[in-house]
Amino acid sequence: MPAWRTISLWMDQLEETLTPRPSLEHDLDVDVLIIGAGYTGLWTAYYLKRHAPELSVAIVEAQTAGFGASGRNGGWLMGNLLGEDRLLADLSAEQRRVSFDLLHGIPDEVKRVIDREGIDCDYRKGGALYCAARYPEQEATMRSYLAKLYAQGLNDADYRWLSRGELAQQIRVAKPYGGIFSTHVATIHPAKLVRGLARAVERMGVQIFEQSPVIQWQPGGARTAKAQVRSRWVVPAVEGYANTLAPLGRYQLPVQSLIVATEPLSPTLWQAIGLSQGQAFSESSRQVTYGQRTADNRLVFGARGGYEFGGRLRENFDLTDSEVELRRYLLGELFPQLKNVQITHAWGGNLGMSRRFQPHMLCDRQHGIALAGGYGGEGVGASHLGGRTLADLILQRDTQEVKQPWVLTKGGLDALKAWEPEPCRWLGYNAIIRSFVYEDKTLANPDSPPWRRHFASRLAGFMEGFMQ
Ligand SMILES: Cc1cc2nc3c(=O)[nH]c(=O)nc-3n(C[C@H](O)[C@H](O)[C@H](O)COP(=O)(O)OP(=O)(O)OC[C@H]3O[C@@H](n4cnc5c(N)ncnc54)[C@H](O)[C@@H]3O)c2cc1C
Incomplete structure (x- = not known):
C-alpha cells in the first residue's frame, strides 16, 4: 500500500486502514466527471447529489482522497477568502453585506453538513x-x-x-x-473531514476511483492510462496540481x-x-x-x-x-x-x-467546464464555497452563491489571468519573498536602527503590491 499515512500528522492519525478504492479500469459515461478527491471535488459532488440525486457523478483521483492539500493543511476553516477586500471593493454596501454573510456562514454550513453526515472531524x-x-x-x-x-x-x-x-x-x-x-x-x-466527505458522497451514489491519474482532459471527458471517461461536465478540482492538467498550469501555480x-x-x-x-x-x-x-x-x-x-x-x-x-x-x-x-x-x-492572488469559481456552459481554485492557502472554507457554487452553476440554481464577484461565467478559461512565463515568475516570486525575509529579520532584531526598520517595511510593502 502506498505510504499515504506519512503525508501528514492528520493522515497518520486516521483510524481507518487507507485501503485504496478501485482504480478506473473501464470506460465510463457520466453526467459529471470530477478530477481530484480533495475538498473542492468532494464538496462539488456533495452538493450536486444533494440538489440533483439523479445525476451520475464520478470522481477520478490520482492517489487517494485527501492526498493533496486537503489531507495536509493547518485546519483553519475560515469564513473568508484571500483578497476579499479587493473582490468586494466595487460592490455597494448592501451587496457587500450579502457577500460577507455568505462568507461568514461557511463554518456554520460545514458544521450542518458534518452533523448531518456523521463526520467527526474535531x-x-x-x-x-x-x-x-x-x-x-x-x-x-x-x-x-x-x-x-x-x-x-x-x-x-x-x-x-x-x-x-x-x-x-x-x-x-x-x-x-x-x-x-x-x-x-x-x-x-483536515484528514478526518476529507475522508469523511469521501464516504458521504459514496453513500449518495458518487463513484470514486483512486490511483487513476488523469493524463489528458478536454470538454466532454478525460483519459487515464487505462480508460476513457465521457461526460457532459468536467470539473478539474486539482488546485495546487493544476500543471498536471494543461492548460490549467498557466493560471494556477x-x-x-x-x-x-x-x-x-x-x-x-x-x-x-x-x-x-x-x-x-x-x-x-x-x-x-x-x-x-x-x-x-x-x-x-x-x-x-x-x-x-x-x-x-x-x-x-x-x-x-x-x-x-x-x-x-x-x-x-x-x-x-x-x-x-x-x-x-x-x-x-x-x-x-x-495570478490575481484571489480565488475564482468559473463556469463555461458551452464547453461543460466548471472549476474553482486559486485559494492561495485559505482554501479549507473557500473550497466548500467553491463546491457549493460549482454545483449551483452546473444546475443553474438561482442562488446568492452564483452572483458573487469571484464567479466567472463569461469567456471560459480566458477569464482567468495567466501567469507570466519563466523566468519572470521565479525571479518575481523570489524577489518578493526575499524582501519579506529581509523585513522579518530586520524587524525581529531589536538592535535594527529605525531607518532600517522603516526601509525594510516600505520595501516589503512595495513588493507586496505586485501580488495583486
Ligand atoms: C501545508 C498546508 C497548510 C494549509 N493550511 C490551510 C489552512 O489552515 N486553512 C485554509 O483555509 N487553507 C489551508 N491550506 C490550503 C487548503 O488546504 C487548500 O486550498 C485546499 O485543501 C484545496 O483543496 P482542493 O480539493 O482544491 O485541492 P487538493 O486537496 O490539493 O486536492 C486535489 C486532488 O487532486 C488530485 N490530482 C492532482 N492531479 C490529478 C490528476 N491529474 N488526475 C487526478 N487527480 C489529480 C490530487 O491527488 C489531490 O488529491 C493549506 C495548504 C497546505 C499545503
Missing part, C-alpha cells in the same frame, strides 16, 4: 487570534488592517481589537503587542506551505500558553503563519514555503533541517517555553496561487 468554532506578537511594528499594521475591515462595513461582532491584556487572556505569547480576534473561524482535523506538529503538550504547558477555547492563531508577519491546538493537545504550526522554478510540483515533503528550524524558531519566538518540545511530524503540501 470541529471547534473558537475563532482566530491574529496576534501582533513578534515586533512592535505589527501593532500598527494590524490596527490599519482592522480599520480597513471596518471601512468595508464590518464591525466588532466580526473582528475585535484586543489590547495586550485582552490578548493575554486568550493566548500567552512572549511579546504581546495586541491583536485582532475574528469570530468567523473554526478549526478542524503550485506554492508550498510547510508545517510541523509538536508532541502532545502537558496540561501545565497549555496552562502557560492558553488557547483553551479552540482558537486558531497566527502571528501577523509576512511569514504567513497559522497554528491550532489539536484535539489531542499538540500544537500544529505552519508557515509559507517556496516556489519551484517552472511551477514544478514538489513531491518530497520530508522537510529539510532549515525548513523545520524556521518553524521552530517562529514558534519559539511566540512561546519560548516550547523551544525544547519534540517536533513529531513535519510535512507540507502544494497549494494553488492564481
